Amino acid sequence: MAPDPLIPQGRFRRVLPLAGLTAQTAGARVIAGLRERAGDADALDEFRATAAQRYGELFGRSKGVLMKAGQLYGMLDFALVGGDTLLPYQQELQRLQADAPEMPTSLVLDIVAADLGRPLRQVFADFNEHPMAAASVGQVHEATLADGRRVAVKVQYPGAAEAIRADLLNLQLLETFWRYLLGGIGVPMLDMRQAVREMAARIREEVDYRREAANVDTFATLYRDHPFIRVPEVISEASGDRVLTLTYMEGMDWVQAHQHADQDLKNSWAEAVVRFLFGSYRHANLMYGDPHPDNCRFRSDGTVAFVDYGCVQVVPEHDRWLLVAISRAIIEDRAADFFRMLPELGFVEHDMHLRADPAMWDWSRSAHSYLIGPQPFTYSRESTISAIGTFINPDRSVLRHLSLPGTYAVGARLAAALVAIPVALDATIHTRAALDDMDGVAEPATELGEQHVAWVRERGLPFGMDRHNP
Numbered sequence: 001m002a003p004d005p006l007i008p009q010g011r012f013r014r015v016l017p018l019a020g021l022t023a024q025t026a027g028a029r030v031i032a033g034l035r036e037r038a039g040d041a042d043a044l045d046e047f048r049a050t051a052a053q054r055y056g057e058l059f060g061r062s063k064g065v066l067m068k069a070g071q072l073y074g075m076l077d078f079a080l081v082g083g084d085t086l087l088p089y090q091q092e093l094q095r096l097q098a099d100a101p102e103m104p105t106s107l108v109l110d111i112v113a114a115d116l117g118r119p120l121r122q123v124f125a126d127f128n129e130h131p132m133a134a135a136s137v138g139q140v141h142e143a144t145l146a147d148g149r150r151v152a153v154k155v156q157y158p159g160a161a162e163a164i165r166a167d168l169l170n171l172q173l174l175e176t177f178w179r180y181l182l183g184g185i186g187v188p189m190l191d192m193r194q195a196v197r198e199m200a201a202r203i204r205e206e207v208d209y210r211r212e213a214a215n216v217d218t219f220a221t222l223y224r225d226h227p228f229i230r231v232p233e234v235i236s237e238a239s240g241d242r243v244l245t246l247t248y249m250e251g252m253d254w255v256q257a258h259q260h261a262d263q264d265l266k267n268s269w270a271e272a273v274v275r276f277l278f279g280s281y282r283h284a285n286l287m288y289g290d291p292h293p294d295n296c297r298f299r300s301d302g303t304v305a306f307v308d309y310g311c312v313q314v315v316p317e318h319d320r321w322l323l324v325a326i327s328r329a330i331i332e333d334r335a336a337d338f339f340r341m342l343p344e345l346g347f348v349e350h351d352m353h354l355r356a357d358p359a360m361w362d363w364s365r366s367a368h369s370y371l372i373g374p375q376p377f378t379y380s381r382e383s384t385i386s387a388i389g390t391f392i393n394p395d396r397s398v399l400r401h402l403s404l405p406g407t408y409a410v411g412a413r414l415a416a417a418l419v420a421i422p423v424a425l426d427a428t429i430h431t432r433a434a435l436d437d438m439d440g441v442a443e444p445a446t447e448l449g450e451q452h453v454a455w456v457r458e459r460g461l462p463f464g465m466d467r468h469n470p
Contacts, residue, residue: 008317017030022065098222103139105129107156115240123238127153134292137161137206137310142248149237150248154209161207206310209244215309216246222284225459227451228272230297230305251297258424261298268302270379270427271448274434276306277414282438282464283456285320287313289410293418293424302448313410323411324439324464330368331432335361346405348359369421379422438465 026331048231103111108129113120120127124143131139138156145151206212213234220231230249238245254262257269273296289311297305315323322345338361342348370377422429433445437453440463444450462468 020169053106102131102134107158108139108141111155111158112153112243115243116238117240124151124153124389138242139337143245145235145238149235151238151245152232152248153238154244154246156207156242209239209241212245212310213239215312218286218312219280219306219309221290222280222286223276226455228268228303228448229276230299230303232305232307246307249297249307251299251303251305253298254293254296254424257296257298261300263426263428265300265302266425267427267429268448269296269298269304270422270425271429271434271446272302273421274418274429274431275438275448275452276304277417278435279438279452281315281320282324283461285315285317285468287315287410287414289313289413291414291421293421296421311410319405321465321467327368327371327435328439328441328465330364331371331435333365333372338364362450371432372436374430375432377432378426378428379419380426381423435464440466 084326094412108131109120109127112123112127116123123145125146125148126144128142129225130141132142132152133140137160138154141153141155143151176308212237216232216234218232223231232246232249235245235247257266261269273291277288280288288306288309290308292308295306295308297307299305322341326341326345327337329335329341365372370379418431422431430445430449433442434449437444437449438456444453457465
């Protein structure tokens, strides 16, 4: 008998029983049984809370790929797809982001000195021993260079690189995680094999601080002199294999921005985020792969700084152009072009009957309501439930025949951020107009759009629908 794809195999199978967890199908049976009991609301809440806690413990204990993957999805508002049902799971994922282990001070100082090849005092005039942020791969300390510049110093956890690389030797571990995540919220099981390979490559690169330094330099060059997008600079003389020092980015963190800014400012920030995430592969061939709001610094002048560049995907021009073109087909209601491009990108096999299925077209259009609906679009939680609900509707059996191509592994996270961040800001923005002017098919409709397009033209950069030079 073939193994149940929902039941984890190999290493994951050994870990789950230790956490007291079962496969999704078994969990569904438990929930169904609880619902059949009279007055079982408290029991059902207790079950969800316990299951969520055990998932969090599992991810936290892994100290590798699972912890990283769990943190990535702490940004999503699970209430949009499951109401209060998934709230305990979201809280546990967010706890992973907040409660990552802190290294002892002596260990931090030893790592920095060893990696830079000289005592700390020769590099920094001041070094805050208490981290201002901690995550799955390392933690960040505020410091001051000898010349007085404030900097942020990323210090990698001992063993983090080894743990992640060891996990990635078994791609089934990562694929199983995605199956559990998607299955838990009712998403039909897409073929994730290509995407998992690409995600594994990106996660592997996140422990390479020299590669991240190169990514920062690339984005800093791309966004030089931009009117409202800010990228830090690498301090190469204070960086190494396990230490990365960047200029300090001033600004409010996610919590402060969400709680204390007025709505006009939130709207400006949301548009800036959209233009950074989606402009990077329209004006270059770069996808910013970690669009978590904790990686943003929000400023009172409307500018936004982006501070983490461990996950960056360079998209081949053929695939990049197709990604933009297929989004144009959805926006402009061109079904024939949409179906023609699906197999070119690797979403489906060359099957004319499947590609022409009207259910797939309806699904694609509904999932992009923030682009094709009335503009400007207000990203309230209520207004996005229908779009996300369409995406996870298990009755759309045609989706089970789709593959998620490697090119879209990072793009899927960008799509999630396009909803998650503006929703959290209660933003109202001209989303379609932003994509229209960045694609070069229309003149800008907003003040930020005018500034952005003027910058593109002054820099001589291509637009989204232009063919980029290799």
